[in-house]
Amino acid sequence: TQLLEQSPQFLSIQEGENLTVYCNSSSVFSSLQWYRQEPGEGPVLLVTVVTGGEVKKLKRLTFQFGDARKDSSLHITAAQTGDTGLYLCAGESGNTGKLIFGQGTTLQVKP
Amino acid sequence: DTEVTQTPKHLVMGMTNKKSLKCEQHMGHRAMYWYKQKAKKPPELMFVYSYEKLSINESVPSRFSPECPNSSLLNLHLHALQPEDSALYLCASSKRGLAGLAAGELFFGEGSRLTVL
Numbered sequence: 001t002q003l004l005e006q007s008p009q010f011l012s013i014q015e016g017e018n019l020t021v022y023c024n025s026s027s028v029f030s031s032l033q034w035y036r037q038e039p040g041e042g043p044v045l046l047v048t049v050v051t052g053g054e055v056k057k058l059k060r061l062t063f064q065f066g067d068a069r070k071d072s073s074l075h076i077t078a079a080q081t082g083d084t085g086l087y088l089c090a091g092e093s094g095n096t097g098k099l100i101f102g103q104g105t106t107l108q109v110k111p
Numbered sequence: 112d113t114e115v116t117q118t119p120k121h122l123v124m125g126m127t128n129k130k131s132l133k134c135e136q137h138m139g140h141r142a143m144y145w146y147k148q149k150a151k152k153p154p155e156l157m158f159v160y161s162y163e164k165l166s167i168n169e170s171v172p173s174r175f176s177p178e179c180p181n182s183s184l185l186n187l188h189l190h191a192l193q194p195e196d197s198a199l200y201l202c203a204s205s206k207r208g209l210a211g212l213a214a215g216e217l218f219f220g221e222g223s224r225l226t227v228l
Contacts, residue, residue: 033216033217035217035219040221040222040224041221041222042115042201042203042219042220042221042222043154043201043217043219044219045216045217045218048216086151088153088154090217092215098156098159098167099156099217101153101154102153103152103153104151104152104153106151
């Protein structure tokens with residue numbers, strides 16, 4: 001069974017701080033996706049990483065896919081209150097048609 | 112704005128009621144999904160429709176009955192639910208619709224918040 005472990009599960013920081021969220025597995029994934037979900041909304045896709053070692057940047061967010069395609073990280077620089085939400089990593093499970101979600105990281109950025 | 116539209120946004124029902132959740136997308140996606148989500152937890156897959164045919168049922172109780180009338184619409188019929196079924200129900204779609212291919216990137220609706228009394 002493929003599993004994705006996210007850490008930390010909860011994170012409360014002050015505006016302006018930096019943070020990193022990790023998504024780890026013992027399995028290889030063909031790609032990993034990161035979603036952000038705000039309260040009362042559905043998850044919104046932030047990025048997809050496909051190539052081992054790949055780094056993608058989205059404004060203050062930096063996403064990295066591990067060389068072995070078993071792990072990924074999300075780094076936020078100078079967090080803002082608008083970054084508050086549930087961050088989910090998700091990996092494609094081979095050819096089963098299923099997306100495997102991590103347990104999620106709840107981020108609270110305080111003013 | 113999301114391109115996957117779900118109605119209603121909120122639903123309160125008793126355990127003997129029959130109700131339906133509706134989902135619509137006009138992106139030409141051929142795979143559609145129902146997920147159930149509890150607070151601060153990841154979405155849990157319930158059903159997958161691929162080219163309007165049910166391709167995955169994650170052992171969901173029969174009190175949940177999915178229906179895909181056409182490639183743009185997905186319904187979830189609810190009957191005799193339990194209070195523990197209260198949750199956010201998310202519909203999603205993706206470009207990949209062929210059975211045997213992984214999910215690809217999902218586009219979620221805003222969800223229907225269901226409360227069972």
